Amino acid sequence: MRASPAGPLSQRMSACFHFAAALDQGLKAAATTAGFDLALFDPDVRVAAAQHGDFQANGSLAYAKQAKQNPRAAAQALVAALPSETLALAKVEIAGPGFLNFTLLPSALETWLAAFPTESALRSASSATLAGQTWVVDYSSPNTAKQMHVGHLRSAVIGEAVARIVAFAGARVVRDNHIGDWGTSFGKIIWAYKHALATDRAALEAALASTPLEEFERLYKVGNTTADADPAVLEASRAELVKLQSGDPENIAIWRHIGEVSVAAFQKIYDLLGIRFDETLGESFYNDKVPAVYTEMLASGVAEESQGALVVFHDENPRYSRHAERPNPFIIRKADGAANYASTDLATILYRHTQFNADAALYVVDKRQGDHFEQLFLTAQKWFAATGRKLPRLEHLGFGTVLGEDGRPLKTRNGENIKLKDxxxxxxxxxxxxxxxxxxxxxxxxxxxxxxxxxxxxxxxxxxxxxxxxxxxxxxxxxxxxxxxxxxxxxxxxxxxxxxxxxxxxxxxxxxxxxxxxxxxxxxxxxxxxxxxxxxxxxxxxxxxxxxxxxxxxxxxxxxxxxxxxxxxxxxxxxxxxxxxxxxxxxxxxxxxxxxxxxxxxxxxxxx
RNA sequence: GCAGUUGUAGCUCAAUUGGAUAGAGCAUCUGACUACGAAUCAGAAGGUUAGGGGUUCGAUUCCCUUCAACUGCACCA
Known part of the structure; x- marks a missing residue:
């Protein structure tokens, strides 16, 4: 590389990494010079189809329409006013009704090649985009006591990619695995576990030693089917759940064991997929943080009682209004007083705000849960506004279903979910x-x-x-x-x-x-x-x-x-x-x- | 029933959120290994963007309508 008169260092400092952004700046400067109304002008620079050069700017068309000018004349005025830095990067042509086509000069390409020779050079050039921001990425989130299956693939893979991309762009990223480790199913598993312990202890211990997660998954199915068939077992399972929730040491120990073997099994899959979480804060983590949410939601008037449950209506939205044909409120506390998905999700948003000072929280979750997240975000917005907190950007990154070649959700020939491991x-x-x-x-x-x-x-x-x-x-x-x-x-x-x-x-x-x-x-x-x-x-x-x-x-x-x-x-x-x-x-x-x-x-x- | 999403080449998918002649791959057909890896490359053919109407310089994209498929709808997550 030949040293420019200004010296190699300053040349490197000024090397352009993102040409579209530089062209955008140049066009804005030109618009100012040309006396455009900047409130109406967005350059709209984008990568062009090859036959039109490297980049195209369509902004003069939209501007001319709004300002009631001739689009071609507006384009000509812009080109005439382009600053010399822009002209040093690319050749400009006006085409069609007023498109601006930019073809990068070979010298600009050479400078780029010289300036960004390593991954760290690319990273530092990219990191300006989201520097100073904290983004929480909530992904994977399987349930404990169950093996991950094909339905868990997309959240894990998409979530990890998004986390890496956002981190490369300069954000501080908190990767959070919001595991499902709390809920009514644990009463049934504990009942089945104790039942197996009493009836065939040796088999249980052998299975737990070799394939622990598979065994807990089996116990869950046993508990489920037995409780469905036998009301006495259902009642016994409920009793185990109550004991767990009130801190009974034996049940807590079983529950912890389930969590440990589950997370260990998940990690084997995460290792293959290159995933490492910063936090694994499951639903149980938010258990004791939920009552405060109820209090605030009631005190701020966001939530109200309805049919015994604590709910939030969004009357401004016809889909979630109390006046809807079949009202569909956001239920944040069940009529029996228990928490649900919505309760912990609200507590989670608050935690991410206070603990991580999150600027954004991304939820990589099946798109079929779109309604839930829409209501969750509307509710959080009102709640945070009422309590004077700054709401992070909340976004549901919904994804579609993995289908088999028959167009139905992918299953094994027996109709079972395909294990991710397999x-x-x-x-x-x-x-x-x-x-x-x-x-x-x-x-x-x-x-x-x-x-x-x-x-x-x-x-x-x-x-x-x-x-x-x-x-x-x-x-x-x-x-x-x-x-x-x-x-x-x-x-x-x-x-x-x-x-x-x-x-x-x-x-x-x-x-x-x-x-x-x-x-x-x-x-x-x-x-x-x-x-x-x-x-x-x-x-x-x-x-x-x-x-x-x-x-x-x-x-x-x-x-x-x-x-x-x-x-x-x-x-x-x-x-x-x-x-x-x-x-x-x-x-x-x-x-x-x-x-x-x-x-x-x-x-x-x-x-x- | 109400609401939402989707419908693009034979098949599987794109289209920078209103931009130029709607692009790829697979499959099909023509070519290229004495060659830095042929797990590759060059080329051909393939379209009324589900149907109809509207908005404007311009519509796969926005609006209306018909059809089809999928999804969600009070205490599961």
């Missing part, structure tokens, strides 16, 4: 067959690791690469497939890049190589560089929508652009300057691909 194992087995077939030369132990990374990564990626709010059809063939928008395709591109650096005995980002790079020249080189600099846009879009499929799509396109480049332009050429500039492109591609895949929660491979 699903990930099957994915690993399928990947293993492929690895054995294609890479028989790799040692056995490494093939096992590769199979796990490809198999589990395929499941994660298949989930993340679709818009989270729609249902999706689970198809093994498509998921483990090596082609198309799949984990294997991306991991293969990464493995090839590692392989290249191994073969050439080169190190990605080696300054001695990079300083020898000549300017980008071929169409494939320029296309790859253009795609690389869009990393910031992919991040921005993913954060704005909290939908990881935008990041997936970008990485897939980047891998495709790279593969095309790699076929068209040979890297290991004689000319040292050409070789150096292509190696630099390869190093950045590897960096962005791996950084992006890690943000999604996937592990990457040096060979496969």
């Amino acid at each position: 699903l990930l194992q099957e994915a690993t087995d399928r990947a293993r067959r492929l690895v054995d077939e294609r890479s028989a030369d790799i040692p056995e132990a490494e093939r096992a690791t590769i199979a796990e990374i490809v198999g589990v990564g395929s499941v994660q990626y298949a989930d993340l690469s679709q818009n989270r709010s729609s249902d999706y059809t689970f198809a093994w063939e498509k998921m483990i497939s090596l082609e198309g928008n799949t984990a294997a395709y991306l991991l293969y591109a990464v493995a090839r890049l590692h392989s290249l650096f191994r073969k050439l005995d080169a190190r990605p980002g080696d300054p001695a190589v990079e300083s020898a790079a000549s300017p980008l020249e071929t169409a494939a080189e320029l296309a790859l560089a253009r795609k690389l600099v869009q990393f910031a846009d992919a991040q921005q879009q993913t954060i704005a929508t909290l939908r990881p499929h935008f990041l997936c799509l970008y990485l897939y396109e980047l891998a495709g652009t790279f593969s095309a480049f790699y076929t068209a332009d040979k890297v290991a050429v004689e000319d040292p300057a050409i070789r150096a500039r292509r190696l630099r492109l390869c190093a950045r591609t590897l960096l962005v691909l791996e950084t992006g895949l890690h943000l999604l929660g996937l592990r990457t491979l040096a060979r496969m």
Whole structure:
């Protein structure tokens, strides 16, 4: 890199990371110069279709409409007033009714490549977006005493990806596993446990020693079916529940045991998915924090008594109004005085506010619970307003159902839920067959690791690469497939890049190589560089929508652009300057691909 | 019954929230390994965006309507 008159340091400081944001700024400055009414003008810069350049700004059209001007004239006035910093980044053209098309100058691409050579450089450039904010991400949240099944996949995978993406953008993230560890079911489990202890102690202890969670899950089913059939057992279960809730040491010990083995079993799956929670504050944690909520809700007039229960109506919303045809209030305390889902969720919001000082709380939960969250958020809004607290941004990241190929929720042939453990194992087995077939030369132990990374990564990626709010059809063939928008395709591109650096005995980002790079020249080189600099846009879009499929799509396109480049332009050429500039492109591609895949929660491979 | 969501190529999905000629992959068809990994690449074909109407410079996107599927509706989470 040649030093500019201002010196290399200031050049680095001023290197543009997010071109769309810089163009946005430039256009706003131009609008001021041109005398636009800034209240009506939003540049609306976005990534453009390739035939229109790198970015397009549509804002002059909307502005002209509102200000009753000719859109093309407005566009011309903007272009004439663009500051020199903007013109140093891109070439501008006016097209059609008044679109502004920007094509980045090769020099701007070169500067970007030079300025962001490492993951920490990307991270610090990205971290301005959410710096200083605290975001709680509430995800996974299985029930104890039950194994995780396929229905728990999406929350875990999407939640982890969102947590990583938001953290990369500079937020302090609190990952909270809001486990279901409290409720009426524990009376039945404890009854069944004690029953098994009395009738066949040896079998119980053996089962608890080998597969504890499976055994508690079995006991729950036993308790459930027995209590359904026998009123005396139902009554006995209720009594066990009351003892548990009033702090009976024996029942508390059993309940703790259930929680411990459950969390330990969950962690094995989380390890595969790259998940580590900061907090595991389940429903039981909020048990003693609920009464204060009732008091405040009543005192502030937000809640009222109805049919013996404590409820909140939202009369301004026809769906939750007391005047609705079939009123559907938010029940925050049941008529029998017990807490429910709503009670603990309200206590949880307060805790996240006071304890973590959360600016945002994201709930990664099945979209079928949309009504619940809508009522919860409306209620919290009124409650916090009445008590003078600042409400965090509350958002339900709803997701669709995983369907089988018959279009019904995915189940085993017997109609049971597929255990998440089994699903990930099957994915690993399928990947293993492929690895054995294609890479028989790799040692056995490494093939096992590769199979796990490809198999589990395929499941994660298949989930993340679709818009989270729609249902999706689970198809093994498509998921483990090596082609198309799949984990294997991306991991293969990464493995090839590692392989290249191994073969050439080169190190990605080696300054001695990079300083020898000549300017980008071929169409494939320029296309790859253009795609690389869009990393910031992919991040921005993913954060704005909290939908990881935008990041997936970008990485897939980047891998495709790279593969095309790699076929068209040979890297290991004689000319040292050409070789150096292509190696630099390869190093950045590897960096962005791996950084992006890690943000999604996937592990990457040096060979496969 | 009321409400919500969804409907895009044969199949599985996108479309930056109103932007330009609606894009990918799979499957199909043509090509490219004496080649830095062919788990790859280049190309072709595939569409009345469920149907109809409206709003405007512009609609898959907003409004109305019909049809279809799914989901939620007082003490489960």
